[in-house]
Amino acid sequence: MTARLITIPFSHYCEKARWALEIAGIAYDEDGHLPVFHYAATMRAGAKRTVPALIHDGKVIPDSTPIIAYADAQRPGTLLPSDPAKRQEALDIEDAFDRHLGPATRRWLYFQVIDRKDLDHVLLHGIPRWEALALRATRPAAIAYIKRSLKVDAAGAERSRTKIDEAFQNVGAMLGDGRRYLVGDQFSVADLTFAALAAPVLLPVQYGAPLPQLDAFSAQARERIETWRRSPPGQFALRIYADHR
Known part of the structure; x- marks a missing residue:
């Protein structure tokens, strides 16, 4: 089914x-x-x-x-390592990314694009037509709600940038020994979660829904995205997308 x-x-x-x-x-x-x-x-x-x-x-x-x-x-072993210790390590890494990296990349991206009507195609992809029409009628209230509930403002975006940098530093330290995957010698939930939750600031072409194009961002935001993309963790996430998505 x-x-x-x-x-x-x-x-x-x-x-x-x-x-x-x-x-x-x-x-x-x-x-x-x-x-x-x-x-x-x-x-x-x-x-x-x-x-x-x-x-x-x-x-x-x-x-x-x-x-x-x-x-x-x-399909056992597809995403979770069979070894109990490695399995727990992968789950712990997933949880850390879920709690820290995911909210940070979401807030940072929202701050860059949420007021941009020219990027509404990103929001409207794959939704019912009536919701798209409703957004046009309620856009100011909807945007205000998202900003308020997710603390989308300049200070929040800067805090998020710091958290993203910290997450990338942690992943960089893990990759420093030359490993190809975060846990063990094969793709796991740890790699998938890092790549997916970093995607809003890396803009991988394989992402499963439209993301803004790099040239849609301000010069300052583009520079930041390009810095993240060039970093070893950014290159790692983009490789994970290229090889496994």
């Missing part, structure tokens, strides 16, 4: 779930929505208010981390 994945298409946490399902060979139909508009879909499905939410074979699996565990259970 084809799964249903409820998403905000441009969300990097939803990208994390999409990628995991595809790696595990689980066929799915994506049910995309705008932020806030997704509440109705997830609540009707019996999930929480957050996305992604997966509905498959009568089960409802909310959030990207349980979805990855579910995907790996269908």
Whole structure:
């Protein structure tokens, strides 16, 4: 039975779930929505208010981390190492990226683009037409809500930049011994999570939904993105996308 994945298409946490399902060979139909508009879909499905939410074979699996565990259970060893110690290490790394890197890259990108109507195609990709029409009518209120709830402002963006730099430094230290993957000698949830959650500031072409083009950013933001892309962790994430997405 084809799964249903409820998403905000441009969300990097939803990208994390999409990628995991595809790696595990689980066929799915994506049910995309705008932020806030997704509440109705997830609540009707019996999930929480957050996305992604997966509905498959009568089960409802909310959030990207349980979805990855579910995907790996269908094809064991695809994303989670079989060795218990390495498995726990990979899960700990995933959790750290989920809690620190993901919110930081989201807030930093939102600050750069949220007021840009010319980038609405990024928001509107893969959503119902009525939601696109509703956004046009409610845009100021919707944008204000996102800014308020996610603390999207100059100070928040600067704090996020610092957190992104810290995450990249940590990954750089891990890669310093020449390893090709963060845990063990094969691709795992640790690599997928870093690449997916770093994607908003690296703009990989393989991303599963449209992202802004580099030339859409201000000169200062472009310089920052290019610095992240050139760094060893940035190059690592882009290679993970090229090799595994």
